[in-house]
Amino acid sequence: MNGVDLIKACSAIGAGLAMIAGIGPGIGQGYAAGKGAEGVGRQPEAQGDIVRTMLLGAAVAETTGIYGLIVALILLFANPFF
Amino acid sequence: MNGGFGPYKVIELPGGIVISQTVTVTWFIMLLLTIFAYFASKKFDKVPNKFQNVVEVLVESIYNLTKQTMGEDKINFAPYMGTLLLFIGIANISGLFGLRPPTADVNTTLGLAIMTFVMVHYNAVKSNGIKSYLKGYLEPMPFLLPLNIIGELANPISLAFRLFGNIVGGVIIMVLLYNALGFISSSLGIGIPILQAGIPAVLHIYFDLFAGLLQSFIFTMLTMVFISMAMD
Numbered sequence A: 001m002n003g004v005d006l007i008k009a010c011s012a013i014g015a016g017l018a019m020i021a022g023i024g025p026g027i028g029q030g031y032a033a034g035k036g037a038e039g040v041g042r043q044p045e046a047q048g049d050i051v052r053t054m055l056l057g058a059a060v061a062e063t064t065g066i067y068g069l070i071v072a073l074i075l076l077f078a079n080p081f082f
Numbered sequence B: 001m002n003g004g005f006g007p008y009k010v011i012e013l014p015g016g017i018v019i020s021q022t023v024t025v026t027w028f029i030m031l032l033l034t035i036f037a038y039f040a041s042k043k044f045d046k047v048p049n050k051f052q053n054v055v056e057v058l059v060e061s062i063y064n065l066t067k068q069t070m071g072e073d074k075i076n077f078a079p080y081m082g083t084l085l086l087f088i089g090i091a092n093i094s095g096l097f098g099l100r101p102p103t104a105d106v107n108t109t110l111g112l113a114i115m116t117f118v119m120v121h122y123n124a125v126k127s128n129g130i131k132s133y134l135k136g137y138l139e140p141m142p143f144l145l146p147l148n149i150i151g152e153l154a155n156p157i158s159l160a161f162r163l164f165g166n167i168v169g170g171v172i173i174m175v176l177l178y179n180a181l182g183f184i185s186s187s188l189g190i191g192i193p194i195l196q197a198g199i200p201a202v203l204h205i206y207f208d209l210f211a212g213l214l215q216s217f218i219f220t221m222l223t224m225v226f227i228s229m230a231m232d
Helices: A003-042 A044-061 A063-077 B021-040 B050-070 B072-097 B106-128 B130-138 B142-187 B201-231
Strands: B009-013 B017-020
Touching: A003 A044, A003 A063, A044 A063, A044 B201, A063 B142, B009 B021, B017 B021, B021 B050, B021 B072, B021 B106, B050 B072, B050 B201, B072 B106, B072 B142, B072 B201, B106 B130, B106 B142, B106 B201, B130 B142, B142 B201
Parallel strands: none
Antiparallel strands: B009 B017
16 A cells, blocks of 8 residues: 555545544434424514524524535545545 | 537637637527527517517526625626526526536636635625634634634635536536437437437436536525625
């Protein structure tokens, strides 16, 4: 096994590890959706505003997971070392 | 359709100018929007016909969204936000028609995010004056200046990578699914990849239609929120 092969293998492992970051947004978005459902249940007439705010919050909570995805994509497709 | 990253070369003009697939699909979307705008604004009747009704509802809902998010005094931003919403929306759902979405290229999304960044700072200086704009970097304490600058620079990057990551993730999953279905149907001994028909439709609806339209809405909403936050 030469050096490039080792780098490729380690990059694949690293990409898998980077996607562990997906746990955080999952929990965060689930929490946001739960609170949104709670809010709609309490105040059904404000559903439009609640859904819009919830989607915006969920999108911002997603950012860290997207960073993990970008790191994984760079490791697999745009790796500077091979 | 290929997986992965970055632009795909279509042709290379003399002088080293590369025309990538992103550029050609963007031209196509520009043509589509221009034709739509031409026919939508060609003639207005007092009693609107069906097409004019649809256009009026679209324009009115964009104006209402801008008014609700940014306030009555910033209603002049509505045309820009509508353009952003329509362009990103059509770009994201172009994956449904077998094209590669231009937003699956980081150059497009970073360009859009830099436009937002310039607008945020230009309007902040314009509405608050250069003195209080620069003073805002020294709050709450002067030694937090580097952190404030990094925080401002992180905004366009997170805006760009959110859109890019969502779209390119969907594209990669679709490519993997198509390859897997082709492999399964060829190992079942069928000459044509028959499994590729029908099964991916559900994922197309999620990744292209739902996530694409949602991401265009979120990009526009965040642009509106950033600009109105910088202006007050």
